[in-house]
Amino acid sequence: MKITGKTIKYDDNVNTDVIIPGKYLTSTDPYELAKHAMEGLDPEFTEKVKTRTIIVAGLNFGCGSSREQAPLALKQSGVKCILAEGFARIFYRNAINLALPVLECKGASTKVKDGDELSIDLKSGLVQNFSSKEILKFKPMPDFLFKILDKGLIEYMRQRVRNEV
């Protein structure tokens, strides 16, 4: 499974309050949430994501609240993958449950620049940076997580329910 695209880059500790501010949590509508994605940090995000679909970041991406609205807003706005030095654990699980690939990759913050073009192979754990001609590696996620990531937790559970009946 390969993902290609250009990057939007952020620093360490991007928190869920800036990904989707608390005042928008009255909505459960992904389209409405997407309009305000990253509003607290980068007012130009919704414009950038039209042409750049991979977020690259430093440590502790998604720290803070358990709000699933955060990865939901990013996914609906068009983000295909998040490559970071590290993730906060609830955000990490939430993203996988929504079928949004989140990859822990050492060197993401130092070896990838804003706007670089990447090709990411989820299974082999290789990141090709076409802009710098460098290759980065990450540890592919275990099989059971892949099964959830594939179509998301809702579909995974639907199948589980169907199989148990």
Place this chain on the structure above:
Amino acid sequence: MNLIEKILAKASRKREVHPGDIVEAEVSKAMANDITAPLAIISFKKMNGKKVWDKEKVILVIDHLSPASSEESAELHKAMREFAEEQTLKYFYDVGRGGVCHQVMVEKHVTPGDVIVGADSHTTTYGALGAFSTGIGSTEIASVWLTGKLWFKVPEAIKILFHGKLTEHVYPKDVILFTIGQLGADGATYKCVNFSGDTIRNMDIEGRLTLCNMVVEMGGKNGIVEPDKKLYKYLGIENIEAWRDDEDAEYHKTLEYDASQLEPMIACPPAVDNVMPISKVEGTEIDQALIGSCTNGRLSDLRVAAKILKNRKVKRGVRALVVPASQEVYKNALQEKLIETFIKSEVMVCNPNCGPCYGGHLGLLAQGEVCVSSSNRNFIGRMGSSKAQVYLASPAVVAASAIKGKISHPASVKV
């Protein structure tokens, strides 16, 4: 095994587990609130869920937008009411019946050795009562409603030992802010944090709740304090099973601090790990002071604040809010005449809810305003305008600051 490994081993019916193992554990209780349950209900239906696995173990609480702040939030609450009714849930805490979800859980639903998941990051709080408890998202809690189980990676654990007596004006909030300052915002990511040492043994249960509550602010998966006699007395239960570390329990690392050296601490905007002693920011002028939240809205917090505010008034130009964490806390504060003290001090006493802490409802900040708060996050835009600033501190510092109109050491107010 350490205490958390033992809890996870039992819940996953294994004799032994080790850090890094993936286990599927049986969940003792699953809690969700009004900004996470509505999405979970949507996911549950999409999963073709018909009935929750156990109607006595699915707990719903309306707290973030309570009472409904807008038509949109009224719709969220309506969806929860309908779901609770349809599923005949035994524990649904509607407006006026509970309060802040974590306080409700602590008052009524936590037993040592439990595995509890909550669709809210501060679910880590219940570690103070000897449970393994952690936050998850909405779709994931929907899957728990369906199966009663969830996968976990057994966490590596950090042991943090505090020795010595806290000096006057220093509270558990200062201990946890200090710890977060030391470890950093991702210093405990994916890890279990065990608080030990004589300082913790001597700390009351409400103080331990404050410690475990904020473990998530340094990335922790859960916090834990080994259950002791004090806890069993607090819970009013017999010590049925001794949940403690084995003698050969292993820790990823152990840190030791002298608690007697601590002074009141403050987390400066815009990060919870931007922690410094209060002396560095004393005198910073404030517009609002907030005492409340799942971190510091309990009876002991209100007592400390009332003692400082008694026979004094909040400084002109500053507004102060007190938000009791639950109806129970509110009732007890009324009986102890703390609420009367607050009203005489010209403090606005609000109903139990989470609103101001996360910028969703009540007491928001305008551009350029400064708030000192006993809550848990100070991120950009957390309490309203992205151009406002939030300082986090103990209820004592917040109360003293409200009187002076600027960030103040509690010692500056003679009681």
